[in-house]
Amino acid sequence: MNLRDQSAPLELHQQWSQLQGMLRAEFGDVAYRTWLAPLELVGVDGDRVQLAVPTRFLRDWVTGHYADRIRSLWRRLNPKLGGVAIIVIPPAETSATPDATAPAVPPEQEVEAAEAAGLESGIGAPLDPRCTFDAFVVGKPNELAFAAAKRVAELKTPPFNPLFLYGGVGLGKTHLMHAIAWEIRRQDPHRKVVYLSAEKFMYQFIKALRFRDTMAFKELFRSADILMVDDVQFIGGKESTQEEFFHTFNTLIDRGRQIVISADRSPAELAGLEERIRSRLGWGLVADIHPTTYELRLGILQAKAEQLEEVEVPPPVLEFLARRITSNVRELEGALNRIVAQATLVGRAITPDMAQEVLHDLLRVHERRVTIEDIQRRVAEHFQIKISDMQSSRRARAVARPRQVAMYLAKQLTPRSLPEIGRKFGGRDHTTVIHAVRKIEELRAQDPQLNDDIEMLRRLLKS
Ligand code: ADP
Ligand code: MG
8 A cells, every 4th residue: 555645635734844844943953854854744544644754763763752742743733633653664665856955864774784783792883894094095185084093093092082083975984984993903803893873873772762771772882992973963952862972972081992973064063962062072183074185086086996807997087087076085986986887887998088978967966066156266266356356346357357257157157047146246237247248258269368267267166
């Protein structure tokens, strides 16, 4: 039976969307996005409404933490409501389109895999054998994080506690944590290393609560010589879990055990965390991983390409990828894999043109991401004027020309309309934008220097 067929009446949908607003206001953006946004109203069963989530993990969490509140708020809107059931409908069966704001919730299998993996403690997550220090390519953006991770792995007493690694997705945080674990296991297999995601930490904790086994839970964590918790931005919200996390954390630090934490943002920017926890997280060493540079991306690609046995990827293709795929290392790897798969499966020669073709969807996404703000910043930098001059009314050629170049590029590289572009340039009229575009087109034909500048800016912006 497809639950989606017995759709809920319209009025329930209206109540649900009203309720979503109330939940967001009550629990805050982070908790809402992480736990409540995935809920979908799928039907009614007698006087109970059914809300679906994609995984059992989410169901348990939402049932344990939010279901009562959802029910009582809903009763205020609709006194006839009997109850709320949270059910699991795996993503394959849902018709919903993927939502970019949906949280990265571990798929159910992953939680189970971690439990089934039978790690010494039964609480950690499996380690990826590819994620070692040797396999990590070091460059300016990640050298501090790399050096810090190595120190932590090599020294018996914590050199800094905690080590807080942060950076955007796909930049190597998890890789470094796994590398620490491998290195410690290699040097001293008796030391107990526990690595897990913040979500699994919470999941284990809820389970322990349910089975009234929190003592054992505490002991498990507190017996760790080194505890690594990945992606703690997901720990915000529920206070009892934060509390437990904090106690575990303090106990371990007091006992001289090493803690390593990762997040996608700095301690100061972690929303939904209690202030004392936030500030405690910043007491050790906070090492950020910056976005990749062209050199680092090329280095990573070269290292990965060297390991390929079946094919050889020519340098111009690696350079092409390093230039065009700039978001993060994970996408870079994905792009390389796609090209290699295409070459080995279909037997095609690997060339930049072939790469362009195989990756056209990925490359298009990247091109679309150029914003007017990026353009203004780059152009201002290039011509050494103040970024505020992009909006100012100054007419001196030294600022007016670069401003026109920026408008021209905005028209070329973004899908924005002329009036929208005008607005972003200090509320100028769309005719001013048209004039700028024409003027620059004209000048490009006459002035080779300006033409080169624009070509270079355009390449910079699109890479
Ligand atoms: P994060 O945890 O920061 O989101 P990951 O550690 O999962 O990112 O990295 C994403 C992928 O990129 C992984 O496959 C990882 O091995 C690889 N990677 C990231 N940084 C590097 C690097 N400096 N050298 C080699 N591989 C890297
Ligand atoms: Mg990670």
